Amino acid sequence: MRQLSETHLDAEAEAEAATTARPSTGPPLASALRPAEFARWTWRQLTSMRTALILLFMLALAAIPGSLIPQTAVDPSAVFAFRNRHPSLAPVLDRLGLFAVYTSVIFSAIYLLLMLSLVGCIVPRLRVYWRSAHARPPNAPRNLSRLSAYRRWETAEPTPVVVERAAALLRQQRRRTELYPAADGVVVSAEKGYLREAGNLLFHLALLVVLVGVAVTHLYGFKGSASVITGDGFSNTLIQYDDFSPGARFQPSNLAPFSFTVKNFHVDWQRTGPGRGTPIKFDAQLSVTDRPGATPYDYDLQVNSPLVVDGTSVFLVGHGYAPDVTVRDGAGNVAYSGPVIFLPQDGSFVSFGVIKVPDSVPTQLGFEGYFFPTGALGPHSQPYSAFPGADNPVLSLIGYRGNLGLDAGAPQSVFVLNKARLHQITGAGGRPRPLLLRPGQTRALGNGGGSIRFNGYSQWVRLQISRSPAKVVPLTGVLLAIGGLLGSLFIRPRRTWVRVRGEGGRTVVEVAGLDRVSGGDPASHVADLASKLRPPEHRPLEPVLQEAQQ
């Protein structure tokens, strides 16, 4: 009973009586009184306003580390780099779950407790609200003049006339209105703003809807990504993904059987002015087949405009260059030919990549190096990229011979060359010999034979592919929450009383108002009502209320 009376600011006991009614909580074990009492006490603590407040603070606090420490789910490569930079700190953070703050035990515990508290808070209030849905405005407190919003005057008009006018006026203002007989007169009691509590309840319930909706979306959805070189195709099966994170309830067999080919990809770059080199527009032309056997159709995939097939969405989230090379081995045979994905390192799109040629004889070949879309030489003749567009493509590689280590069993990244059993191909005198290539150029690989030709380049696109079933649920939840919030914050429950009684041949009129939430201004309402109720000859005397002006 106690803590709910905290939930409303005005201490009008009678007004609270309805709201404070709480069902008895705790297990019905009469024999185990103390545990039962303890449980009840705990529950009451948990569902108190103060606990909700503290939990809200804790939630805010617990969210902070995730913005300062890289998160595995957000940016795995940043976590990787962080671990390398702080080898001694990382295990500690790991143990505290700080690389996955938003799925950590602490964070989850806080929001689950908050939700529990919310349910515990809402259910009794729902019941109370339900019961009060048809409540009539209550009779006036005995001493109206104790309320801060209060007016009193005397008039020669007979009592029933004033009562009639007051009731009509209050009804016209769409307040629930009730007449109560009183000593020597009548009380007109009116109330407005019943929907505020409804709005508040709706808001809190909608928060639950959002949470449940998000959970369902995660459980039954998936998120993955794939990099596709222009000209290549993608079909929606697990093996075609670079990474794939399914929700706990997602079945891979549910993957929609669509496929598409990336026919072309195009970037417009800003070429002049201070924003030179920023991308203005990307688009990728796809040819999409919704299901095996269906007629393919073209789709222009752009940022902010995903392709949607059977509830699965394909987003364009990144792009890069894929230099196209042909490698011949010592025997003169083509051991590799085709485009290789290089990863852009910065806004100039200088891109790093690795070419592995396991099929070459007599030894395997490997290359690593950089692709410069607009190659240029710096003051110390270091190459760099002067522009992200491919105006002057240059490929700079270092070659290796030996064993690529692919048979060792351990999975290898396609972007890392395992150099344990490789040795660098050097030039005269054993000096490192970078192979600088322009499109169409071929370089021989020196002793041991073989050559590499830079045929040109393709582009590749990074696609994020995801399915978020039931996403309308959290969306609806938020919209309901906002609606409820508006009702809750802008509807002001207000009680108004007009007491009219005869006294020595005159009629005494008292008007008083009481807000049930703070932030309102009942005084100006009462002043307004008073000025409308008084017969015209009295009105000029009305002083301007200071409160009314604020």
Next chain:
Amino acid sequence: MTQALATFNNHAIVAATVVYALALLAHAAEWAAARQLPVDNTVGERELLRVGAAAGAGSSVADDAGADGPGEVLERSDRFGRTGLALTVLGALIAAVGVVCRGLAAARVPWGSMYEFAITGSLAVAVAYLFLVRRYAVRWLGLLVTGFLVTVLGIAVLVLYRPVTPLVPALHSYWLVIHVSAAAIAGGAFTVGALVSVLYLARIRLEAKAAAAPKAPRTGFLWRAPSAAAIDRIAYRVHAFAFPLWTFAVLCGAIWAQYAWGRFWGWDPKEVWAFITWVVYAAYLHARATAGWQGRAAAYVALLGYATFLFNFVGINLFGSGLHSYSGM
């Protein structure tokens, strides 16, 4: 043409800064003029104004109000105040022209960099304040608001200025326009709310002191502001306006993120801090209804909320990485 617009934008923003600074001076003069004049402990200020130099109040005027009676002093103070308000309106109009020109010069909505955030955001603050002046007569906020505007625009002009650059493709979205507009308006209201809360805290301290020494003369401009309870009410209204709008802004941001990156919510640092701001302001609204947390404590919670909001726009833009770091810094 673009160049001309961009240049015009710079001139307009500088001019607006100067006009705001003049408004600041006028409000400072407004405070200073009535500094020595005590507020009658019993009569409301409005009565005081109306009665003017007439009996009663006259006897309590401090000596160095010079030859002027309290009526003239108030008159003069009020004139300064009105001048300050007029200058603020003028400054906001000029700033609005500047913001529009910047948008036209860039052929997009003007919030692609910290500079643009600052000029657009401060315009939102000015508009929110002027709206409140019309609605609730909050001219007593003038000194704080113009001080804030001068500071922000000054920093924008001197430190943050960057030439116009195009938006990266992820920022081409209607949802982004709605998202940032809502966030800017909510931010303007949060700013005004924070300033009102500061005044509330100052005023409640003053009232506590006065309660300890009821006979002491009530001089100083702060006594001319409404009571702490009335200020608190305005603080609540401003925050109650801003909070649903912020909720809506976050929602639009999530929808935009879905279109741009294929996920509604990814705990990107900017998203994290938008969430934290939301939670803290929710805590503020709760605190106002929790025994022991009303009044001063709630005002501190509101200021904490504002601190998290500022951190998102300043801290994360400066230090942050992540998808949102398009601040051009």
